[in-house]
Amino acid sequence: MDPKKSIPNPKRKRNNEELLINKKVKNSNVENVPSTSINSKNNVTSGIINKKATTKTRKIPFNNIVNDTKRFTALPVPKKIIPRPSGKANVKASGKSVNYGRTVTKSCPIKPLKLVTKSMTEKNRSRAGILESKQRLQLVTKSMTERSRSRAGILESKMQLAKSRREMIEIKKRNEAIRSRISKIRDDLVRVENEHETLFKSIEQMKKQTATYNEEMKKLNEHCDVANEESNKLSEIILESRKGLELRNNKIIEKRLLYEYQLKQIQEIYAGLKAEENTRKDLHNQNLDLMGNIRVMCRVRPYTDKEKEIEQVSLECFDDKHTIQVSTKRLRLWQMQIEKSTYEFDHVFNTSADQKEVYLELSPLVQSAIDGYNVCIFAYGQTGSGKTYTMEGNVNSPEKKGVIPRSIDEIFDKIEETNKLGWNFEVYVQYIEIYNETIQDLLIDEDKDRKKSCKDRKKSFKEDRKKSFKESKDLCKIVYNEDTRMTIIENAERLKISKKKDMEILIGKASNRRSKSSTNSNSVSSRSHGVFILHLEGENPLEKMSSRGSLSLVDLAGSENIDKSGSVGDQMTEAQSINKSLFYLRYVIQQIKDKSNHVNYRDSVLTSLLKYSLGGTAKVCMLVNVSPSTDSTNETKKSLSFGQDARKAHVGTAMRNGCA
Numbered sequence: 001m002d003p004k005k006s007i008p009n010p011k012r013k014r015n016n017e018e019l020l021i022n023k024k025v026k027n028s029n030v031e032n033v034p035s036t037s038i039n040s041k042n043n044v045t046s047g048i049i050n051k052k053a054t055t056k057t058r059k060i061p062f063n064n065i066v067n068d069t070k071r072f073t074a075l076p077v078p079k080k081i082i083p084r085p086s087g088k089a090n091v092k093a094s095g096k097s098v099n100y101g102r103t104v105t106k107s108c109p110i111k112p113l114k115l116v117t118k119s120m121t122e123k124n125r126s127r128a129g130i131l132e133s134k135q136r137l138q139l140v141t142k143s144m145t146e147r148s149r150s151r152a153g154i155l156e157s158k159m160q161l162a163k164s165r166r167e168m169i170e171i172k173k174r175n176e177a178i179r180s181r182i183s184k185i186r187d188d189l190v191r192v193e194n195e196h197e198t199l200f201k202s203i204e205q206m207k208k209q210t211a212t213y214n215e216e217m218k219k220l221n222e223h224c225d226v227a228n229e230e231s232n233k234l235s236e237i238i239l240e241s242r243k244g245l246e247l248r249n250n251k252i253i254e255k256r257l258l259y260e261y262q263l264k265q266i267q268e269i270y271a272g273l274k275a276e277e278n279t280r281k282d283l284h285n286q287n288l289d290l291m292g293n294i295r296v297m298c299r300v301r302p303y304t305d306k307e308k309e310i311e312q313v314s315l316e317c318f319d320d321k322h323t324i325q326v327s328t329k330r331l332r333l334w335q336m337q338i339e340k341s342t343y344e345f346d347h348v349f350n351t352s353a354d355q356k357e358v359y360l361e362l363s364p365l366v367q368s369a370i371d372g373y374n375v376c377i378f379a380y381g382q383t384g385s386g387k388t389y390t391m392e393g394n395v396n397s398p399e400k401k402g403v404i405p406r407s408i409d410e411i412f413d414k415i416e417e418t419n420k421l422g423w424n425f426e427v428y429v430q431y432i433e434i435y436n437e438t439i440q441d442l443l444i445d446e447d448k449d450r451k452k453s454c455k456d457r458k459k460s461f462k463e464d465r466k467k468s469f470k471e472s473k474d475l476c477k478i479v480y481n482e483d484t485r486m487t488i489i490e491n492a493e494r495l496k497i498s499k500k501k502d503m504e505i506l507i508g509k510a511s512n513r514r515s516k517s518s519t520n521s522n523s524v525s526s527r528s529h530g531v532f533i534l535h536l537e538g539e540n541p542l543e544k545m546s547s548r549g550s551l552s553l554v555d556l557a558g559s560e561n562i563d564k565s566g567s568v569g570d571q572m573t574e575a576q577s578i579n580k581s582l583f584y585l586r587y588v589i590q591q592i593k594d595k596s597n598h599v600n601y602r603d604s605v606l607t608s609l610l611k612y613s614l615g616g617t618a619k620v621c622m623l624v625n626v627s628p629s630t631d632s633t634n635e636t637k638k639s640l641s642f643g644q645d646a647r648k649a650h651v652g653t654a655m656r657n658g659c660a
């Protein structure tokens with residue numbers, strides 16, 4: 001539907017209305033002027049008025065009408081006689097009053113006949129004039145009547161004009177209102193048209209968009225169809241996988257139940273293991289206690305190639321592995337008699353015993369160190385009896401490895417095992433030597449320092465022995481912790497080791513640094529006491545337990561017969577120092593055995609260092625190394641009798657360090 005058609009044109013309407021109004025005005029003008037009261041001239045006048053009315057419909061000035069009326073009344077009137085009109089005496093036409101019916105005459109004197117005739121003629125003439133005037137008067141009267149009529153008509157028309165003017169004003173007002181309405185409507189129309197246009201445009205746009213959307217919808221529908229198909233397929237897959245998942249879930253639940261059951265079993269086993277471990281520890285330590293605090297073992301080294309050629313068997317190790325017999329030939333009553341001395345030890349290793357066999361017997365003590373005890377194993381014997389071989393051996397050979405490297409291996413293996421039970425162990429190492437009653441650190445990393453130290457040391461022996469001794473003493477000091485009953489070597493390196501390999505390298509280096517020299521009894525004779533200490537510090541956060549054990553492995557310098565060894569000079573001094581310290585060691589053990597009130601630990605550095613191992617809460621094992629050579633029988637017998645005496649010494653009850 002076209003909106004333009006439905007809406008009427010306000011302009012056209014207005015024109016129509018105006019035409020109507022003009023028509024009315026025209027008609028009213030024509031109607032208001034009475035045709036009977038107007039003569040031809042008046043008709044012309046009224047025609048003029050009408051014409052004016054037609055041309056100027058809205059403004060018909062009242063003065064014009066009055067003027068017309070004046071013109072209309074200005075007819076020829078006789079000068080002498082003013083006939084009185086039949087109607088009203090006075091008519092105000094122009095505001096001046098006129099007196100009608102009054103005659104203006106002049107007095108005439110008596111004249112002769114001629115004159116009378118003349119006057120008669122004149123009289124007649126005047127009569128005719130009068131008649132004429134009468135006629136004229138009549139005409140004037142008539143015209144006056146007509147004029148009065150026309151005046152009334154004019155008045156009437158005036159009134160009508162005023163009325164029509166009022167109407168006109170009203171119409172005008174209405175017209176204005178209509179016009180304003182029209183303009184408003186027009187504005188509205190314009191606005192509506194604009195809106196319509198906008199709407200139309202937007203409708204067009206929307207139509208386009210709808211078309212685009214329709215296309216897109218079509219495409220989307222196609223996609224939807226494809227997606228629906230895929231979704232159906234996926235639903236099937238999901239259903240299948242859900243079934244699979246349910247199956248897996250069931251399996252997982254089964255496995256979880258199994259796992260929980262196994263975990264429970266493991267926990268029970270663990271608890272059993274823990275109980276067994278505790279029992280083992282207790283039994284082990286009870287066993288060691290029953291065996292005595294100082295365990296003494298004897299090892300007979302094999303014959304050297306040189307000894308094999310000349311020697312005869314003088315030592316016999318019994319099969320019970322506890323007894324050793326020394327046979328010595330002695331001339332008595334002019335008869336050569338064989339004297340046999342038997343010694344008993346916790347274990348006797350004959351010449352065929354290898355490194356592994358020896359270590360197996362010492363292994364429980366190493367376990368005690370892990371359990372938190374202070375353990376001390378030291379090798380005692382005459383020079384060349386195989387102490388260093390037993391303690392160190394050949395570090396690089398698995399067969400010939402001594403107690404020190406084997407202990408390290410076992411400690412690291414056991415630490416790994418204890419990790420499974422929640423233990424975390426840290427291993428620290430110290431390695432010193434007691435040379436001529438001074439403590440030297442074998443873990444000093446810088447060879448330069450070490451060389452300098454050796455140089456100084458040699459110099460000290462040659463030049464100022466006492467001074468050097470004092471200086472060396474200042475270097476490393478022995479300090480006791482009375483609370484924990486532990487010995488601390490101050491200023492000595494304490495290295496943390498986390499790998500076996502690192503430890504082996506360290507021992508190799510330290511071993512090379514040890515003071516050695518060649519004597520008649522031994523080509524590579526140790527001229528110092530080597531002390532290797534492992535500190536084992538363990539924590540178990542699960543059990544809230546801690547453990548602090550130590551393992552001191554001591555390779556003592558060999559006692560030697562100076563005459564026999566042929567030591568002179570420095571070597572003799574070294575031998576004297578060694579013998580002296582070993583004497584004090586024997587003396588201390590004797591005092592312990594005799595349960596003496598005072599034990600002289602401080603007489604030598606060695607006994608000072610072993611104070612808490614020999615007379616404290618430590619587990620001690622002494623390995624008495626002996627030579628099978630008949631040449632060394634006396635020294636062997638001395639070593640064996642010392643070992644036997646030490647075995648009888650009861651130093652006290654071993655105590656575990658750490659807390660449960």
Ligand SMILES: Nc1ncnc2c1ncn2[C@@H]1O[C@H](COP(=O)(O)OP(=O)(O)OP(=O)(O)O)[C@@H](O)[C@H]1O
Pocket residue numbers: 300301302381382383384385386387388389390522524525526527556557558559625
């Ligand atoms: N059980 C053994 N098996 C094989 N060889 C051994 C054994 N014991 C010692 N030896 C050898 O005997 C020699 C002396 O041994 P070792 O150096 O260990 O004696 P030592 O007691 O340490 O002497 P020193 O006190 O003078 O240092 C070395 O050559 C060593 O290899």
